[in-house]
Amino acid sequence: MSSKVGIIGVGMTKFGELWDRRYRDLIVDAGVDAIKDAGIEGNQIGGMYVGSMSPGLFAEQEHVSALVADYSGLAGIPATRVEAACASGGVALREAYLAVKSGEMDIVVAGGVEKMTDVPTGSAAVALMGAGDQEWEAFKGATFPSLYALMARRHMVEYGTTIEQISQVAVKSHDNASLNENAHYGFKVTLEQVMNSSMVADPLRILHCSGITDGAATVILASEEKAKELVDDPVWIKASALATDTIALHDRKSLSKTEATVLAARKAYKDAEIKPEDVDFAEVHDAFSIAEILAIEALDFCDFGEGGKLTQQGETALKGRIPINPSGGLKGKGHPVGATGIAQAIEAVLQIRGKAGDRQVKGAETGLIHNVGGSGATCVIHILSMEK
Amino acid sequence: MSSKVGIIGVGMTKFGELWDRRYRDLIVDAGVDAIKDAGIEGNQIGGMYVGSMSPGLFAEQEHVSALVADYSGLAGIPATRVEAACASGGVALREAYLAVKSGEMDIVVAGGVEKMTDVPTGSAAVALMGAGDQEWEAFKGATFPSLYALMARRHMVEYGTTIEQISQVAVKSHDNASLNENAHYGFKVTLEQVMNSSMVADPLRILHCSGITDGAATVILASEEKAKELVDDPVWIKASALATDTIALHDRKSLSKTEATVLAARKAYKDAEIKPEDVDFAEVHDAFSIAEILAIEALDFCDFGEGGKLTQQGETALKGRIPINPSGGLKGKGHPVGATGIAQAIEAVLQIRGKAGDRQVKGAETGLIHNVGGSGATCVIHILSMEK
Numbered sequence: 056m057s058s059k060v061g062i063i064g065v066g067m068t069k070f071g072e073l074w075d076r077r078y079r080d081l082i083v084d085a086g087v088d089a090i091k092d093a094g095i096e097g098n099q100i101g102g103m104y105v106g107s108m109s110p111g112l113f114a115e116q117e118h119v120s121a122l123v124a125d126y127s128g129l130a131g132i133p134a135t136r137v138e139a140a141c142a143s144g145g146v147a148l149r150e151a152y153l154a155v156k157s158g159e160m161d162i163v164v165a166g167g168v169e170k171m172t173d174v175p176t177g178s179a180a181v182a183l184m185g186a187g188d189q190e191w192e193a194f195k196g197a198t199f200p201s202l203y204a205l206m207a208r209r210h211m212v213e214y215g216t217t218i219e220q221i222s223q224v225a226v227k228s229h230d231n232a233s234l235n236e237n238a239h240y241g242f243k244v245t246l247e248q249v250m251n252s253s254m255v256a257d258p259l260r261i262l263h264c265s266g267i268t269d270g271a272a273t274v275i276l277a278s279e280e281k282a283k284e285l286v287d288d289p290v291w292i293k294a295s296a297l298a299t300d301t302i303a304l305h306d307r308k309s310l311s312k313t314e315a316t317v318l319a320a321r322k323a324y325k326d327a328e329i330k331p332e333d334v335d336f337a338e339v340h341d342a343f344s345i346a347e348i349l350a351i352e353a354l355d356f357c358d359f360g361e362g363g364k365l366t367q368q369g370e371t372a373l374k375g376r377i378p379i380n381p382s383g384g385l386k387g388k389g390h391p392v393g394a395t396g397i398a399q400a401i402e403a404v405l406q407i408r409g410k411a412g413d414r415q416v417k418g419a420e421t422g423l424i425h426n427v428g429g430s431g432a433t434c435v436i437h438i439l440s441m442e443k
Numbered sequence: 444m445s446s447k448v449g450i451i452g453v454g455m456t457k458f459g460e461l462w463d464r465r466y467r468d469l470i471v472d473a474g475v476d477a478i479k480d481a482g483i484e485g486n487q488i489g490g491m492y493v494g495s496m497s498p499g500l501f502a503e504q505e506h507v508s509a510l511v512a513d514y515s516g517l518a519g520i521p522a523t524r525v526e527a528a529c530a531s532g533g534v535a536l537r538e539a540y541l542a543v544k545s546g547e548m549d550i551v552v553a554g555g556v557e558k559m560t561d562v563p564t565g566s567a568a569v570a571l572m573g574a575g576d577q578e579w580e581a582f583k584g585a586t587f588p589s590l591y592a593l594m595a596r597r598h599m600v601e602y603g604t605t606i607e608q609i610s611q612v613a614v615k616s617h618d619n620a621s622l623n624e625n626a627h628y629g630f631k632v633t634l635e636q637v638m639n640s641s642m643v644a645d646p647l648r649i650l651h652c653s654g655i656t657d658g659a660a661t662v663i664l665a666s667e668e669k670a671k672e673l674v675d676d677p678v679w680i681k682a683s684a685l686a687t688d689t690i691a692l693h694d695r696k697s698l699s700k701t702e703a704t705v706l707a708a709r710k711a712y713k714d715a716e717i718k719p720e721d722v723d724f725a726e727v728h729d730a731f732s733i734a735e736i737l738a739i740e741a742l743d744f745c746d747f748g749e750g751g752k753l754t755q756q757g758e759t760a761l762k763g764r765i766p767i768n769p770s771g772g773l774k775g776k777g778h779p780v781g782a783t784g785i786a787q788a789i790e791a792v793l794q795i796r797g798k799a800g801d802r803q804v805k806g807a808e809t810g811l812i813h814n815v816g817g818s819g820a821t822c823v824i825h826i827l828s829m830e831k
Contacts, residue, residue, distance in 0.1 A: 077578075102685075110573075111499045115581065117573035118528035121820035124687045125694070131706055133685035134821070135534050138524045140506035146523050150538060156545035159683075185498075185505035190465075193503065295547075297490075297521035299512045306513070318519060432509035433522070 060155045061282030061289030062274050062439070063162075064093025065401040070239040070270035070389035072172045078114050079126045081271035082168035085394075086127050089164070089273040095285060097127065100275075101160035103134040106147030106167040107393035112182035113174045123166065133160070140186030141342060143167060144272065144396025145426030145435035149295045151276045152437075161278040167397035168271035179267070183392075186429040188303035200264055200343065202304050202430045204256035207345035209310040211258070213360065216348065218258050220363030222249040224344035225262050225386055227372050227379075232387025234373075234414040239268045239389030263344040268389030272397035274404070290404045293421075294326035294438040302432045315434035316353035316425065324355075327438040329421065331355040334377065334438070336406055336416040338399035340427035341384040347371075350425055351379060354436075378416045381406060396426035396435065403439045448543045449670030449677030450827070451550075452481025453789040455660035458627040458777035460560045466502050467514045469659035470556040473782075474515050477552070477661040483673060485515065488663075489548035491522040494535030494555040495781035500570035501562045511554065521548070528574030529730060531555060532660065532784025533814030533823035537683045539664045540825075549666040555785035556659035567655070571780075574817040576691035588652055588731065590692050590818045592644035595733035597698040599646070601748065604736065606646050608751030610637040612732035613650050613774055615760050615767075620775025622802035627656045627777030651732040656777030660785035662792070678792045681809075682714035682826040690820045703822035704741035704813065712743075715826040717809065719743040722826070724766040724794055724804040726787035728815035729773050735759075738813055739767060742824075766804045769794060784814035784823065791827045 066088025068081050076084065082105065090097060105123050110116045120134035139146045144167030151165035171179060184193040187202065210216045226246050232238035244262060252262040282289035298318035301307055308314065324330060331354060339354070341347035348362035356377050357365045365371055371379040382388050382402035385395060403422035405411045411419070421440040427433065454476025456469050464472070470493065478485060493511050498504045508522035527534045532555030539553035559567060572581040575590065598604045614634055620626035632650060640650040670677035686706035689695055695702065712718060719742060727742070729735035736750035744765050745753045753759055759767040770776050770790035773783060791810035793799045799807070809828040815821065 109499050109505050111497050111570060112505075114577060115569050115573060116577040117497050117500075117526060117570065118575070118690065118817050118820060120527050121687045121816060122576070122690045125689045125691075125820070130687050130689050130820075131703075132687060134527075134687050135538065135685070136526045137538075138505060138526060139508050139522075150523065150525075150541075153538075153542050153545040153547060156547065157541040158544065159541060181503050182499060182505065185503060187506070188510070189502060189504040297523070299509045299518050299520060299522050301513045301518050302506065302510045303513075315519075428509060429506050432506060432513070432518075 059279040060152050060276055060292045062404050063277045063282050063286045063289050064089040064275035065404050066092055067237060067272035067398055067401050068270050069237045070268050070391060073269040074173060078110060078116065078168060078170040079122055081170060081269060082123050082166050083126050085271040085273040086164060086166060089275050093275045093286060097129055099162050100129060100132060100164055102132055102154055102163045104147040104151045104165045105136045106143035106396060107136060108138060108140055108143045108169060109182035109185060112178045114170055139433040140428035141392045142396060142426045142428035142433040142435050143393040148396060148400055148437060149297055149435055152292050152295045155276050155278050161281045163276045164273060165276060165397060166271065166273040167394040169391035169393040170269050171267045171391055172269050191303045200256035200259055203343035203345055204259045205304065206310050206349065207258055210345060213311050216363035218250065220367045221263060221344045221348065222246055223366045224341060224347045225249045228341060228384040228386040231373060231381050231414055232383025235383045235388060238383045238387050239266065240387050259343055265342050265385040265390035268391045270389060270391035270394045272394045272401055274397055274400050288408055290407050290439050290441055292437055293440050294323040296322035297435045300432050302429060304430045312359060313349045313353045313431040315431055316350060319434045319436040320354050323436040323438050333421055334423045335419045335421050336378040336381055337423040337425060338380055338382060338402050339425040341380060341386050342390060347379060354425060373414060373416065381411065381414045381416050399424040399426060407439060407441050447667040448540050448664055448680045450662050450792050451665045451670050451674045451677050452477040452663035453792050454480055455625060455786055455789050456658050457625045458656050458658035458779060461657040462561060466498060466504065466556060466558040467510055469558060469657060470511050470554050471514050473659040473661040474552065474554060477663050481663045481674060485517055487550050488517060488520060488552055490520055490542055490551045492535040492539045492553045493524045494531035494784060495524060496526060496528055496531045496557060497570035497573060500566045502558055527821040528816035529780045530784060530814045530816035530821040530823050531781040536784060536788055536825060537685055537823055540680050540683045543664050543666050549669045551664045552661060553664060553785060554659065554661040555782040557779035557781040558657050559655045559779055560657050579691045588644040588647055591731040591733055592647045593692065594698050594737065595646055598733060601699050604751035606638060608755045609651060609732045609736065610634055611754045612729060612735045613637045616729060616772040616774035619761060619769050619802055620771025623771045623776060626771045626775055627654065628775050647731060653730045653773040653778040656779045658777060658779035658782045660782045660789055662785055662788050676796055678795050678827050678829055680825055681828050682711040684710035685823045688820050690817060692818045700747060701737050701741045701819040703819055704738060707822045707824040708742050711824040711826050721809055722811045723807045723809050724769055725811040725813060726768055726770060726790050727813040729768060730778060735767060742813060761802060761804065769799065769802045769804050787812040787814060795827060795829045
């Protein structure tokens, strides 16, 4: 067993509508970059986890673990696909972490990938709604914008959160994305543009919703011994926490508090032996702008009901008290669902290495990454730090 | 970290066309039985792994990890779905094993489930062929019977294996299944019936192919300390090995040798510190009858090319030298794909406990279970034993 697990290499594709790259090309491209970044050879890799939400519906391809190992030139190694809807990438990171911790493997790849464009619209709709409850939500006509709209409306009623505050999340995400060359939507938007964009599910408009994106991301994990031997700057995983909630929104105790995030955060802070105020920046799951407000409250960066104000006051901006989504988040960077959780880890590693360029958070030593499946039924959180 | 991991409880549904049970009902039924068998309470469970191949295509439902935790009354706990086509169940067992070994959890459920009937035929066909290479096999019109037919034909050409020998696998599977009350196809068939059944993909006939089945199976794993504390008869997992091969059949070095099984078996025997002759019985992945012959050769129960003869001589029957598939195998018991790997573990536990009833293998102390994804691109093997 390895007492500590470090990230020694990262690689990702640009996120976007990548018409010239297939599913299998995307993840191999990201993997090659991560291997180069770690300075290792492919044959040093002892195992692989692939996070992907719905290749069956998006690409008529299951069994992507073997597919990716094969197309990476690594057929033979243990390879496993994991899925937890939009949290599939975060869960892949966690399974790779557990595999290293178990002592069964010492260098393990965790990749995430989704090819969401170039698929029939019907299949894509079924795939995405597959993250919710098929019988009680999908079959009744609910869509993810509508589920998050219910949460947004409830937050507005309970706490007086305003649509301006929710919209400011998107403005900030795009500001940050404009500094990220891998972002799908790397342009700025104004508050007026967000608030006047097309209505999707009242009160959520198109610029409150993440888009449909292709992309892949890969990180390489190593045991403490291997990490120190191979690189000068491993970023350590200080905590890995996964929690669940009811799959259907209507079964929850509250629509305005995401209980799985509360549970996972509590465990993550405890395992990492830190407090929320020790976190220097966070990548959170802003699939819809309201989701970022729900996240920063459940992560205890502010009290419940204060997330909208914190955003409006600029405290979550790049130079604020607790920068949220320096990468541009799901809204600005894009949200190829299976890749998102791994891309969050990559942003955290770059920030902690001090290599995040124009979007570098000053004094970024400890980062938290927060990946959500469905309307909050899965939450996976990791805390990363350069410190030993 | 737990140095040893034991199985402390098992439960499964009957396999069959279960029109009155939904996907979510099946796995909860199996889980409740396993909890009762272990004599624990649900709130003692620290985590859950769900193996399921293609709920997205079969049931328009992804995110089944959260779904199953929720419907088990365990929303909150860490839950993860894993997938490796028809090896999804075996991979769930392995991830649960690694999670306990990592020291992060001490009681973990591994479940497998598939609802394959009551779905549109087109979706089912796409789902099943998703286990192969979409671009090089599915898109060109290959089906799984046709891929295994190529392997069968090659084995016949290289080694002189006869269709009688291949057919005898099915006869034996049904003989054993007739002693298993949970079997989908619990009736005997004669050699003549198998050899005169409808042709599917020459030389494979319908009675050489596993059917379309609903079902679920669950086992509960515990750390050494917890296992000894909770039950009198834990069955220890002595080895867990996973290996991959090219996803497409045409890229393999050989059509008559399953390289992923060779690799996984080598590691499993090494980790368990045993030799093939120390195995008292095995559950192997006979999705097609030729696959059992390929398996017993790659597992080194006989030389390559001798699997057909071994079967014909009765050595793999219940009272033979090395009983294979005492449960009835995938052919006789049924093959609800995600559930299969866990059902194999359950049969091994029952045999090792000496509780397998009329199909009890005499002196069953050490069992091997062998679960395959696709045409052999994933192979996961576990060795179980009562011995410490």
